[in-house]
Amino acid sequence: MYRLFDYLPSGNGYKCRLVLKHLQLAYEFIDVDIKSGGSRTPEFLAKNPNGRIPVLEVPGKGYLPESHAIIAFLADGTDLIPEEAFDRGRMWQWMCFEQYNLEPTIGTARFWVSTLGKTRNELGENLIEKKKGGYAALDVLEEGLRGRRYLVAERYTLADIALFAYTHVAHEGGFDLAPYPNIRGWCDRVASQPKWQPITAK
Template sequence: METLRLYDFLPSGNGYKIRLLLSQIGMPFERVEVNILKGETQTPEFLSKNPNGKIPLLEVKPDKYLAESNAILVYLSEGTEFLPYDRFLRAQVMQWLFFEQCSLKPCIAPLRFWISILGKAEEYKEAIEQKRESGYAALKLMENHLQSHNFFVGERYTIADIALFAYTHVADEGGYDLKQFPAIQAWIERVKAQPRYISIKEELQH
C-alpha cells in the first residue's frame, strides 16, 4: 500500500477530521502543513493539485488527489467499522455529512476563524451576529437528536460523529455557549473516550 499524503493546516477542523480518522484506523500517512493564513492554498502549485484552493487534500496515489473533507472521510472509512454496511444507515451517515457541511459548519467555523484564529472579533462583528442564530439552530437540532441517541447513526461511533465533532467541540472558540447543550456535551465526552482519539491540537507522531 502506498503512503498517503495529507495536505493540511493544523488549526483546521476539516483537516482534523481526517487526522482523527486516520489515527483511529491506524493508517500511516505523511502530513504536509499548508498555511492558509500565508496564502499557501492559492499558489499555482497548490491549485494544480486542488483547483478549489482548499485543504484538506489527500494524495491517494502519486498525482491522484481527493478534496472535500467529508468525501475523504467516506473514502477512507469504506470497509471499516467507521462506516455502516447497512444501506439505510450509510445513507443516514451521508445525510449528517451534508448537514455538517451545509447547516453547521458555515455558521460555526467562520466565527472560530475570525475570533480565535485571526483575533478580529471587532472587525467581523456584523458577520458574526448574522451567523449566530443559524449556528445555534444547528446546535439545537443536534442536541435534540442526542437526547435520545448516544451517537448520530446506528448507536455506534461513525464518521458522522467525526465530522460533526470537528467544529462542534471547539464551537466555544467562536463564542458559542455549549453549556446550553448537555446532550452535546455528554456526546463530546463519548467521542473523546474513543480508542486512539487525538486532540485537534495534537500533531500525530508517525
C-alpha cells in the first residue's frame, strides 16, 4: 500500500490526497510535523534530500517527492491526464505555472500567515511582495479560465487539482477572490467532483 508522508494543511500534500481519493487508491497518511523540523531529520532526509513534504512511498520502488511528480505518477493512464499530446502539454504548462508563480506567492503567504501565525507587521515588505506576485498569478489564472469550465481539454484533469489546492484557500494568506468570478466558479466545479474532500481530511 502507498504511504504518503504529508502535513495536513499543505496544499502540495492536498493535491496528492485529492488524486488518491479520486482514483480510490488505498494509502496510509504519515503525519510529518514540518513546524517542528519533522522534514529535516536524518530519517526524513534519507527519503527526500530536499527536506520537503509530500513524499510518496511506492512499495518495491522507493520514495517519490514533489507533489506534481507524485500526482502524475498516480494518475498515469487515467482520465485525469489528457490523451492528446498538446492537451497534455497544456496540462503541464498550468502545473509548471503553479509551482513557479502561484505556490511560491499564495502558498507561501498562507504558510506565513495561517500556519506560522505571523503578523502583517512582522512580515512587512516580504508579505507585500508575495501579495503582488500572488495577485499577478490570479490574474493569469482568471484569464486562462475565461470561457472554460476546466483548465484543459474541457474536462477535470491534474491541472485543475494542482491549481485548486492553494487557490481555494488563498484567503487564508490574505487574498480576496471577489474580483475573480471565473476562478470562483471553477473552484465550485472542482469542489463538486465525485470523491472530492476538503483540505482538512486525511
